[in-house]
Amino acid sequence: MSRAEEAQVRLRPALAGVPSYQAGRPAPIVDGRIGYKVSSNENAYPPLPSVLQAVRTAAASINRYPDANVTRLRTALAGTLGVPIEHIATGTGSVGVLGQIIQATCDPGDEVLYAWRSFEAYPVVAGIAGACSVQIGLDGQARHRLDAMAGAVTDRTRVILLCTPNNPTGPAIKHDELSEFLDRVPRNVLVVIDEAYAEFVTDPDAANGLRLYRDRPNVALLRTFSKAYGLAGLRVGYAVAHEAVASALRTTATSFGVNSLAEQAALASLAAREELQQRVDAIVAERARVLAGLRDCGWEVPDAQGNFVWLSTAERSNAFSALAKKCGLTVRQFGDEGVRVTIGEAEANDLLITVARQFAGAPAHSLSTHSSPGRSS
Structure with missing residues (x-):
């Protein structure tokens, strides 16, 4: 038996019960098109x-x-x-x-x-x-x-x-x-x-x-x-x-x-607070546009006061995440509860509304796909 095998380092038992933090995954690459990462609530604007x-x-x-x-x-x-x-x-x-x-x-x-x-x-x-x-x-x-x-x-x-x-x-x-x-x-x-x-x-x-x-x-x-x-x-x-x-x-x-x-x-x-406030105002305006677009196609979206929206997709969360990824969006899935989507670039927001409209109008069986990634992060 080697020295490395003689004894195990004692680690705190409490660590076994600590859930892992799931960070947002990068933007998907779909057929060479630009993908968008809207899974981490990042600010889409570059630094001033x-x-x-x-x-x-x-x-x-x-x-x-x-x-x-x-x-x-x-x-x-x-x-x-x-x-x-x-x-x-x-x-x-x-x-x-x-x-x-x-x-x-x-x-x-x-x-x-x-x-x-x-x-x-x-x-x-x-x-x-x-x-x-x-x-x-x-x-x-x-x-x-x-x-x-x-x-x-x-x-x-x-x-x-x-x-x-x-x-x-x-x-x-x-x-x-x-x-x-x-x-x-x-x-x-x-x-x-x-x-x-x-x-x-x-x-x-x-x-x-x-x-x-x-x-x-x-x-x-x-x-x-x-x-x-x-x-x-x-x-x-x-x-x-x-x-x-x-x-x-x-x-x-x-x-x-x-x-x-x-x-x-x-x-x-x-x-640079005044300049940054202009960016915040633009994000808030996009948030309002996204909320209106989602609600227009039948989604009941909770009041959104951050830089993101929540969709209660429940047991269809895997299917929504898979469809979004197929279309070029990486969203943040929370098990079978729902998905959170960051307000990003205008193009990303347009794509979200398109995905949400397609998902809302499609029968559940048509969205069951083998390409489903499971839990997105």
Whole structure:
């Protein structure tokens, strides 16, 4: 017996129950035609020239470590949001900050409460920490059931995660209902309002996390530069939380996690807010056009407040994904529940409407195809 076979490295048993995060697959290649990746909620616009220039300039000093405190970005965010710099904690995308939150609050056996279906990273980060996920199903309109969530809080609940707009289904939580919910949550439970898609929200009644956080020490906001700002490849996100919580998040952060290129790109993006807002407005306009097109051909699509739409394809999800792929679209399938499709280039959006119209008008047996890829990611 070799030394390698004499003993096995002991790994944490909790890891066996951690689901794998399914990333979006690349665009398909169909008969040499252009394919479109609309499976990852990425921003289809390329980086702004000013942002690219900031990255090029920063690249000249990548032989040096970045600022471990991310001081310039935290200062800029504090000024933009009107909060103390001590209330800002950064990390490697909102997923990285989410991991910091769970590490700062949960011991093995503690509970993390969230709606389901919601952001796929929630059960992953909870499971890695050895915490128990408590999942509360959405209502018939794909919205959070806040009454049921409030009723599920126990003395083991440490964190409540609220994704608004909800990924992957689209609706945003209303401000008044969230305020009432927060009044019911014990003050020793951290409520994280995940606002990864906040910039795309147009519903005037949607929750304003910044207002809710200001006078509630147990409320934190989770935000990212990946979506509206188009910096998904650089991985920079942040939390807004009261000082005790924000300090704990900085303690659990990976040292030098936000690299110098990411910080400079984020700073340049904040400086170009007006230009970026034009892009957001264009995406929102395309979202409205896609929603109208889908509903015109018979789809009942939930309110969409992010940069994506949700189609409840249920047991025909494999068939829809296969048809989309055949036509040049890679969508994001969630088992036999439905598919999420990112608002992408106008051509991709046109193709989605065409696929959806064809699918809605076709008999189920005609869409059963051996080319079905199973679960898309």
